[in-house]
Amino acid sequence: MPDAISFLLNGELRRIERPAPERTVLDHLRLVERRTGTKEGCAEGDCGACTVVLGERAGDMIRYRAVNSCILFTTELDGKLLLTVEGLQDADGGLHPAQRALVEHHGSQCGYCTPGFVMTLFALHHAPGMTDEDSIHQALSGNLCRCTGYRPILAAARSVAGVGDDRFARMARDLLGRLDGLRRGSGMASAIDGEYGRYDAPESLAALDRLLAAHPDAHLLAGGTDLGLLVTKQHRALGHVISLNRIPELRRIEAGGDALIVGAAANYTDILPHLEKDWPSFAALIRRLGSWQIRNLGTMGGNVANASPIGDSPPALLALGAEAIIRSAGGERVLPLDRFFLDYRRTALGAGEYLRALRIPRPATGDFFRTYKVSKRFEQDISAVCGAFFLRFDDAGRVALARIAYGGMAATPRRAAGAEAALAGRRFDAAAVDAAIAALADDFAPIDDFRASAHYRRLLAGNLLRRALLERTTPETLAGVLAL
């Protein structure tokens, strides 16, 4: 059982003995490897200057994902390929197509954000099908540039998106062999007890159950996009981290039955195609959650278990009637999500319990569902208010079931009981919506903060319901609204 992790840095084998559980990949690159091409811009996964690419086996291919190295812990590199801006040129120093495109289109000015864009463009180069304008914006959503205004970067991105014919494609077999070798060779680290803390990477639910029973206060690491901030922004030592990323059951997404079962450690990028089929409005919202880099790591399970009042998936999950599948050494229980969030960042999870999966019902014929968020910026911003609206109608066209939920309106994501009651049994029309909006005033007492005033939040909560009505009745009046 090794207490070191090993990975390929730009193809070269690296081992880190007893890594501190909270050492970030960015710090490792800059301070230990002295590879300074990768930059720190914000240390919170919001600017993309630190973007690197992770490569992993996916069938007989390597799947490349752009991620933020500033909030990624080195432990999560175990068994993977890490590519940085220094590793893209060929042996003769020839530029990678992503690099060449940025040069040719005048895509850099001060150049500080450029290595991050290079790596995002590299991942885009290898992302099948992401060639349309919308996909390109999604791919670039996590990279800030303050100089160019993006036009030349977009031109460079268009020219390389989905091409995937570089030397990395040609050497895929060789890289796969070396990745497999990593795992076969010394094996993956499963428990590291170092001077800075403890790290576990169990490989089964049973092993996780046992660990958590023994160490109920350990931090669970799935995507780590929030946990990383405890380290980089609150400067906390994590002490004990248990990674969920090597337990296949937790990363699994089951779409066979009457519900989508989303493993708690499944990332958004993997979930999206399933949501797209069942609940396209939810998928559209998730594509605005965080950035490409964040969605490549971040998990819906984490978004729920964190119980942030402004998480983007809980309102939709509440409105869809999702359930939390909760597990511990003592067994499993299923809890409707509206009983999961107890108070500000407090959940129904007891000591030794963890979220195993989310169960999202699939649509029945005639179900109406929409979810919307409003934020200062369309991409990669946190909601002022996020609303979700699920309606099921009876044969007479009256509302048989209404589930309405909001984020940003209370200390937890919460359903709007009064508004739901106001719609029940009525036609979904302007009068019913007015009644529901009146009821919202009693459902919520939102606060003023730097994202929005309480007054604006109240207005939005009602107007998002009006928008849902318009989408139901006269969608043409919203022409272009989704492009906003």
Next chain:
Amino acid sequence: MNDMPTGGVRQALRHDSAVKHVTGEAQYIDDMPELPGTLHAWLATSDKAHARILRMDLSAALALPGVAAIVTARDIPGRNDIAPILKGEPALADGVVEHVGHPFAAVAAETMEIARRAASLIAVDYEELPPILSIEQAIAEQAFVSRVLTMQRGDWREGLRAARHRRAGRLEIGGQDHFYLESQVALAIPQEDGDMLVHSSTQHPTEVQHGVATLLGLANNAVTVECRRMGGGFGGKESQATIIAGIAALLARRSGRPVKLRLVRDDDMIVTGKRHDFLIRYEVGFDDEGRIEAIDMELAARCGNVADLSPAVLTRALCHMDNCYYLPAVRARGLPCRTNTVSNTAFRGFGGPQGMLAIEAVIETIAYALGRPTDQVRAVNYYGGAGREVTPYGQRIRDNLIPRITREIAAQADYERRRRDIDAFNATSPVIRKGLALFPLKFGISFNLPTLNQAGALVHVYTDGSVHLNHGGTEMGQGLFTKVAQVVAEVFRIDIDHIKVSAASTAKVPNTSATAASSGSDLNGMAAMQAAQTIKNRMIAFAAEHFGVLPEQVEFAANRVIVGNRSLAFGELAHLAWANRISLSATGFYRTPEIHFDLERMQGEPFYYFTYGACVAEAAIDTLTGESRILRADILQDCGSSLNPAIDMGQIEGGFVQGMGWLTCEELVWDGTGALRTHAPSTYKIPVSRDLPPVFDVRILEDAPNRAATVFRSKGIGEPPLMLAIATWLAIRDAVASVGGHRLAPPLDAPATPERILMAVEALKERAG
């Protein structure tokens, strides 16, 4: 023979560091290999807006293993003053902290993490003092960081009284964080004799040199400041860099070891200044056609705790509150409000954007008051025609491009047809509304203070014909090094890759001005051209004498020199000149001619020329949520005869998007204790790629050489395009106004966040009944 070398002026060359940018080889200060023993620093800062420090206990911090040095105001060997214009602005707070984030001590330690922990262990007892947290409060208490500025012309009082129509108004204009991707950083390395070498990410090496020398009690010649490149500046690294470099140097002096101070993003945003937010109040008198007869405007700026560059920012705001409009009688007062918030500073446009936004709001107020289209009101007020050519500060406009540029942008953008289309769309669209605006700008180029309009350069030609180029300008991404190298290549008629651009250094070119005010290539390009020309003249004189031809028979072309009927490689002639003891090194110097300005009276001709531009923007808003989107922008920008169209295009597009951020999604929010709540990209939102208008047609005005004798008749381009984004704000306002049938002025301040837009929509709905 092709006599066009690759690299002269007018060519769309790529940035000189482009390849290094994409490979990660371009070194920023935090990337430089660290000398053994290098320490890392962290600032201890105030969490009170205004308080007296009763006691400061460093013992716990000093006891932390790995801590090498701590400095406070008491440990400053020289004078604790880094004021760029006035006096008495300490680098470290002395006895009283004046804003949240005010540094009062700094720690140097073996790692950044240790320094951070040590800084948090410094115990401070405060006695809280009443803070001033808003512009209005500062005005009420008459709290100013410098004198109130007044610019006057004509009898504005009588003009207002006699005008047929009169309106008063008020506008709040938000500030803006620079959000350069590379946060502030400096590396100070002690030298022999107590000298200090400082690598500083700065737009103003000379000011950093002076600041460090003052703090350390050294002569200027004992401090050398270098900057190869910045990861963005935008004005934020003009005066603010001195704080960082100064503190790093103090710690280096105290510890005797190299010290690097790099602010993490949150500290950068909390500790260093931003674009000033403004409160504008005005009264305007006008005739039936909307022609302005008199105006009285008060421009109150949140300066923060000290003056920094604020007096100059306000001066430029006053000199741009006319924009393209002739104001016959005017009083404009600039109020430099002292607040217990971080001291605001230079930011691309330097007060110009706020001045222009103010007058655009006035124009709209007039239009809505008369029920006339805003475009008509703009047109009747444009400069031009007899007696309508002099600005309120007394400068005659000799290069008026407003008629040409507004005509051409209207055609480029198909303005009239789209105006009709949008009106038709709005007539049948209850929720989504569109708006359109055509906005022209005029921006004065030169530092307002004539003294600053000077530059130096140093050029060496080596005996192999390679050229070393240095000048007083700094590279922050704007492509200055590339442009100036193009100028030198043009003089010598050699390929640009024969020219090595080198880090700005106070040891090579002294007494420089900031790279600011859109003047970088105007000033440094001219200085470098002069230096190169001096060497070239020597080479010509030598060649003529050596080969027995007339000087007119010596011609430089395509990396060669034609001497009579001989042809030598440029390097051959250089070697030959050296062998014959001809100096191949020269300095160049340039001072902008003709300009003068009386800061007391706010009168003169401060600008060597004006640059012009125009933008047509189309916006859509959602009247249920206030969300907005810029659907299309057409831009026509004057660059004179562009030195490098690719680089100028980059400045136009980038400046526009940065301006769009200022006016839409970027919002600085302070809480009731004076703490900034939006201090990282998670909470402060600059534009991303999707915010770029889907239709974005940017053109450089053709056949428009500068009337003034600038370097190859080019024009400065750094700042003006930022203000083109005012069109986006106006377009959003136009969309909002449609809710009230264009009968009422939309009560919309800046930035036009979704919340402000929705509140304006709601207010119009209410008032329109």
